[in-house]
Amino acid sequence: MVTAMLPWSAELAGRMSEHVISSELLRGNPLGDPHERPLLVYTPPGYDAGPGRGYPAVYVIQGYTGHVAMWGNRAAFRQPFPEAADAMFARGGAPPAIVVYVDAWTAYGGSQFVYSPGTGRYHSYLCDEVVPYVDARYRTVPDAAHRAVMGKSSGGFGAMITPMLRPDRFGALATHAGDSLYEYCYVPEFPAAVRHLRGYGGDIFRWWDDFRSRVSFTKPEDMSLLGLLGVAACFSAGADGTPELPFDPVTGVLRPAVWQRWLDWDPVRMVPRNAAALRGLRGIWIDAGTRDDFNLDVGASAFRAALLEAGVAEDLIHFELFDATHAGIDYRYPLSLAWLCERITDLAHLGQAGVDARATISRFLHLFIV
Amino acid sequence: MVTAMLPWSAELAGRMSEHVISSELLRGNPLGDPHERPLLVYTPPGYDAGPGRGYPAVYVIQGYTGHVAMWGNRAAFRQPFPEAADAMFARGGAPPAIVVYVDAWTAYGGSQFVYSPGTGRYHSYLCDEVVPYVDARYRTVPDAAHRAVMGKSSGGFGAMITPMLRPDRFGALATHAGDSLYEYCYVPEFPAAVRHLRGYGGDIFRWWDDFRSRVSFTKPEDMSLLGLLGVAACFSAGADGTPELPFDPVTGVLRPAVWQRWLDWDPVRMVPRNAAALRGLRGIWIDAGTRDDFNLDVGASAFRAALLEAGVAEDLIHFELFDATHAGIDYRYPLSLAWLCERITDLAHLGQAGVDARATISRFLHLFIV
Amino acid sequence: MVTAMLPWSAELAGRMSEHVISSELLRGNPLGDPHERPLLVYTPPGYDAGPGRGYPAVYVIQGYTGHVAMWGNRAAFRQPFPEAADAMFARGGAPPAIVVYVDAWTAYGGSQFVYSPGTGRYHSYLCDEVVPYVDARYRTVPDAAHRAVMGKSSGGFGAMITPMLRPDRFGALATHAGDSLYEYCYVPEFPAAVRHLRGYGGDIFRWWDDFRSRVSFTKPEDMSLLGLLGVAACFSAGADGTPELPFDPVTGVLRPAVWQRWLDWDPVRMVPRNAAALRGLRGIWIDAGTRDDFNLDVGASAFRAALLEAGVAEDLIHFELFDATHAGIDYRYPLSLAWLCERITDLAHLGQAGVDARATISRFLHLFIV
Amino acid sequence: MVTAMLPWSAELAGRMSEHVISSELLRGNPLGDPHERPLLVYTPPGYDAGPGRGYPAVYVIQGYTGHVAMWGNRAAFRQPFPEAADAMFARGGAPPAIVVYVDAWTAYGGSQFVYSPGTGRYHSYLCDEVVPYVDARYRTVPDAAHRAVMGKSSGGFGAMITPMLRPDRFGALATHAGDSLYEYCYVPEFPAAVRHLRGYGGDIFRWWDDFRSRVSFTKPEDMSLLGLLGVAACFSAGADGTPELPFDPVTGVLRPAVWQRWLDWDPVRMVPRNAAALRGLRGIWIDAGTRDDFNLDVGASAFRAALLEAGVAEDLIHFELFDATHAGIDYRYPLSLAWLCERITDLAHLGQAGVDARATISRFLHLFIV
Numbered sequence A, B, C, D: 001m002v003t004a005m006l007p008w009s010a011e012l013a014g015r016m017s018e019h020v021i022s023s024e025l026l027r028g029n030p031l032g033d034p035h036e037r038p039l040l041v042y043t044p045p046g047y048d049a050g051p052g053r054g055y056p057a058v059y060v061i062q063g064y065t066g067h068v069a070m071w072g073n074r075a076a077f078r079q080p081f082p083e084a085a086d087a088m089f090a091r092g093g094a095p096p097a098i099v100v101y102v103d104a105w106t107a108y109g110g111s112q113f114v115y116s117p118g119t120g121r122y123h124s125y126l127c128d129e130v131v132p133y134v135d136a137r138y139r140t141v142p143d144a145a146h147r148a149v150m151g152k153s154s155g156g157f158g159a160m161i162t163p164m165l166r167p168d169r170f171g172a173l174a175t176h177a178g179d180s181l182y183e184y185c186y187v188p189e190f191p192a193a194v195r196h197l198r199g200y201g202g203d204i205f206r207w208w209d210d211f212r213s214r215v216s217f218t219k220p221e222d223m224s225l226l227g228l229l230g231v232a233a234c235f236s237a238g239a240d241g242t243p244e245l246p247f248d249p250v251t252g253v254l255r256p257a258v259w260q261r262w263l264d265w266d267p268v269r270m271v272p273r274n275a276a277a278l279r280g281l282r283g284i285w286i287d288a289g290t291r292d293d294f295n296l297d298v299g300a301s302a303f304r305a306a307l308l309e310a311g312v313a314e315d316l317i318h319f320e321l322f323d324a325t326h327a328g329i330d331y332r333y334p335l336s337l338a339w340l341c342e343r344i345t346d347l348a349h350l351g352q353a354g355v356d357a358r359a360t361i362s363r364f365l366h367l368f369i370v
Helices: A068-072 A081-090 A122-137 A154-165 A189-200 A204-212 A222-235 A256-263 A272-279 A296-309 A330-344 A361-367 B068-072 B081-090 B122-137 B154-165 B189-200 B204-212 B222-235 B256-263 B272-279 B296-309 B330-344 B361-367 C068-072 C081-090 C122-137 C154-165 C189-200 C204-213 C222-235 C256-263 C272-279 C296-309 C330-344 C361-367 D068-072 D081-090 D122-137 D154-165 D189-200 D204-212 D222-235 D256-263 D272-279 D296-309 D330-344 D361-367
Strands: A015-022 A036-043 A057-061 A098-101 A147-152 A172-176 A283-289 A317-322 B015-022 B036-043 B057-061 B098-101 B147-152 B172-176 B283-289 B317-322 C015-022 C036-043 C057-061 C098-101 C147-152 C172-176 C283-289 C317-322 D015-022 D036-043 D057-061 D098-101 D147-152 D172-176 D283-289 D317-322
Touching: A015 A122, A036 A068, A036 A081, A036 A122, A057 A122, A057 A154, A057 A330, A068 A081, A081 A098, A081 A330, A098 A122, A122 A154, A147 A154, A147 A330, A154 A172, A154 A272, A172 A330, A189 A204, A189 A222, A189 B296, A204 A222, A222 A256, A272 A296, A283 A296, A283 A330, A296 A317, A296 B189, A317 A330, B015 B122, B036 B068, B036 B081, B036 B122, B057 B122, B057 B154, B057 B330, B068 B081, B081 B098, B081 B330, B098 B122, B122 B154, B147 B154, B147 B330, B154 B172, B154 B272, B172 B330, B189 B204, B189 B222, B204 B222, B222 B256, B272 B296, B283 B296, B283 B330, B296 B317, B317 B330, C015 C122, C036 C068, C036 C081, C036 C122, C057 C122, C057 C154, C057 C330, C068 C081, C081 C098, C081 C330, C098 C122, C122 C154, C147 C154, C147 C330, C154 C172, C154 C272, C172 C330, C189 C204, C189 C222, C189 D296, C204 C222, C222 C256, C272 C296, C283 C296, C283 C330, C296 C317, C296 D189, C317 C330, D015 D122, D036 D068, D036 D081, D036 D122, D057 D122, D057 D154, D057 D330, D068 D081, D081 D098, D081 D330, D098 D122, D122 D154, D147 D154, D147 D330, D154 D172, D154 D272, D172 D330, D189 D204, D189 D222, D204 D222, D222 D256, D272 D296, D283 D296, D283 D330, D296 D317, D317 D330
Parallel strands: A057 A098, A057 A147, A147 A172, A172 A283, A283 A317, B057 B098, B057 B147, B147 B172, B172 B283, B283 B317, C057 C098, C057 C147, C147 C172, C172 C283, C283 C317, D057 D098, D057 D147, D147 D172, D172 D283, D283 D317
Antiparallel strands: A015 A036, A036 A098, B015 B036, B036 B098, C015 C036, C036 C098, D015 D036, D036 D098
């Protein structure tokens, strides 16, 4: 390939390493998905030449239907996030950090980064396997205060809930349009699903069998039903792993007990019972587009309000709504990444790099152009 | 006007009489709306020449933003419902009946046909003033068994709940795309309202002041916020009549107590506690378009399921989904009207008209053309 | 009905008279439509008591699928145009004028106010029958300088072309979102029609037969194909009256000779060859919504540019784009009506009414509220 | 990366080689784009082990905003085309062929594969540099009869016109939703552009400067205006390379001379004057989705009709409309690739591979699943 030539490719100033992690926690997962997983670890410029100094680390997780190899996807007039992040570090846009790209793909297209008998132990896989794997192989500062997690959409959801549940693992987070306030992001999908399922006798598994037997996404209902089935697998699988829908697929009537299982995973509703963990974080970035297709801008507002209500200090939070839908907002990731890096970096660790950490967000927006 | 010439006008075979009813129940209503109300009463062909025989009566109520004078609106290639209904009676498409067109307009554009400190005593106005008014002036069979109520959208809602609450007044109903299963017809409007209200400081009354100060419906948010405010006025007004929104207008978070007041008016949820009343009805027509903009086809399915669950006999119910959105379904009204007329007519009362009552629905569809 | 009570009705300060005009020009029209037509003539406050003084007259024509009885249609939170116009005159918002509501309905839903072997002699009917009919029965100033024509959509088209072709009849015009620049208002409909016609073997008459045999507008293609067929009937009917489509209905390829017949009726293209007539007008009002569904805001810009190019004085033209789609812009009609009245009124005729004619447009916007 | 593990990666049965071609024709191009270009050449299973035998070659070109590195993009539940194509060859789904992935990216996002003073000599680059480059380095059958070109959207356009103009180079083609019948694919964009340009003083270069100064595609108008500017650069650049719009950006009025330059590049209109070349091809695959966002299904119908009219034998053509929009139709490429391979393969060259060439299209559809 043409080396370091935009738009086709770019030479990194840092280094991206590909790993395969063999997960004991995912072995024998209910969907028969691979327990060997790709993992990308980025080290910033200067890392290889560096002394014994430790680096903070930011873990990046993905939205639904994302898998880690998609970080290499290229688009017109925009750089892939890993390249944009590298460029940011190269120009001193943030204190240097290790960036870890985690994979949590499943046969349903995602895992929501929770434990579920429907998909597997992805929450623990992230916290108890990926993190130690990285700490063992890279010069991290191996504690929660120097570790952040970030993501978009389902990845934003994962970024919200993981530090709540495991403050021993993550000390900061960034959520871009993360799933939240489920009345508004999920419920509007339910009547749509009822309509779609009329063509499948009200049986989502008939659709699923059909979906797997043909070219994917050739029917208008495919994406909507896939998301529904996948989230049900994560939030409301039966003991045997079978996803249960939170509503009657013929009448649409909510099934209160199942729906409650979903609500129990609503980040807005999870805040009060995890208030202490949240108050202990070093930084929480929340953003979303004002025209988000799943109303996640409203969810973002609600999440922020819940944090403040729970006693999280206002200056720990960066909150921002901007003009966008749910799509095309990858250009925001370097902004939150830089912000997180500043938050989880101790100036004492930095030496002279600390000077560069004063970079402002507006600078990135100016530079994030192919 | 050109007499009896389509599309401009039509001469009725029956007779439409305009009344003004002076309502004691609406006098001094909280919005200062007129307590003198127009009322249209239609008598079918043969009524004037008829002997002492009594007629069943069907009360027709309207959707949100409808008022009774709008029954005279004309459209391209379709007859107004009162003319189509008249034509149906004229050709013997149903046993003759009196048809009463009721007005429940308010300053907010509607009343949901309930009692509310926010709008007034519209439920009682219908049951305890309009019905006796008609019975006193027309040769009705003055009992619930010979009285039906029908409507579309908010009018469909009114048609569902009124016989539940007052089985002494109404013995049959028809709902076309009636408000129901509020998670799906109302909740999706809430995040949209949060977005709209960002421009009004989160204060719906600022929008309302703005709306009243200018030409209506010149801003995209007007219809959505009007409906929200109006329904809140009906379902969740404070003691002083001020509408309370069922969610925080800035974060979108549901206010459980207020939202519960809405849910208490969800026809699907009202069925179990009014099961006996519903089991006693003579007929329940339920229909909606499969692409209804407010998911009221799903609501229709849920309402029907709730009825069956409550022990309503299946043969009392006509249930039908058809290809349509929420708009343009007025051509369905003569179908349900004819069906209701048959249901609330005793053959003993009819004499030979009974023969014609065998008309089928498909016949109407064929004939309902300008 | 409740007299003069909004929203149900309003008592006019002026007077509306219903006429039936028996048209020789429409007798035996190709579609078999009635040659007796309703006509509404409005006389302003003071007319009946007035001395021998003459009044200017504004002729109002309608958009596609409109017929004259639809001027009585009522809507939520807005007054019908005839009432709003009356209120405007009553408060001195414009010099008094006679307002004539003309009907040009056909079996296809409209006539475009042209002569066509496909629909009939509607252009001459307007110019040579309706105008003399009114002049003979009302105290008009019976010349073009005191006569204007206005309309929306197809009515705006009619308002643009009629004074061009008959400057002896009309001396001013107002077009609201009038059909123009046919590449943008009509061409995008053609590929949609090709798709729709796949279900009818590429034969629009098969659709037409189907349309007439069932309830209208119950299929998504109905409105689009009706408009196409109707405009073809007006612009490109064969000698025997059969509409010819301007494109091959299977491949979509334009038929140049037929398409040219349409283009010959494009107001933008008609301006140069009718420049003298247009330069002689007393006023030309042009407006449209910036989000017009048929791009008629762009057409409006092009029409204005063509006028200026043709030497029409800039101060003869009122041009305005405003935030709206093609729907819901009836509130604009009183604005242009008032403007036209001022334009076609000679102050010498007015006496003291002239004082009130100084009303500004912004005043109407403030007052045009139910 | 996890080797040969879906969805993250796949091991190819054949081999993909990356080249950098140094183009003399693109050197000094008007946009200052690189004249060194990436080129991907795929050789099928058996190629490396093969005897002296020659292979046919299929050149794959891309849609607007595509560049060659994007062939590596991965998506949920679908394989990238190069992998799907490899899998097809591996299972004997078509006679083996070399597949060449060509890059024609420009600063405007594309080149339409024509010569233009606005973008460069991309037509000749493809025909006179890339083809000889491949022939010199791979065991092709180096004549037009054994060479095909295929693409989607702008790439489909390039696939239609290149063999017309250079039948000495290409003997078959496949167009998926290729740009054609410009009244329907381009004209509807013009009024949209007029509206967008209101915010830029009617000056598309003001937008272009703005676009390049910020994050791309963060304004709703970006994609539409980029495409317009880019196509104007290809079809109607001035002698100095400045793109000229085919319409007045303020009034929308077509500029006939400029618009004619676009029409001269309409494949449907190009057919008659290139009839002989087209009659000499070995195969023409045409398909599009019935809901194509740019009406290219209608364009496809028109292109086919023009071919038949021009005397192209019906059995040379595969024509197919299927249920889809303009997006997500990459799963069609293996179908046309297999079909082209059969068309440009002489069984005499094949040996036993010929047996497998009987594969049917339905087989691929079944197998093209991750």
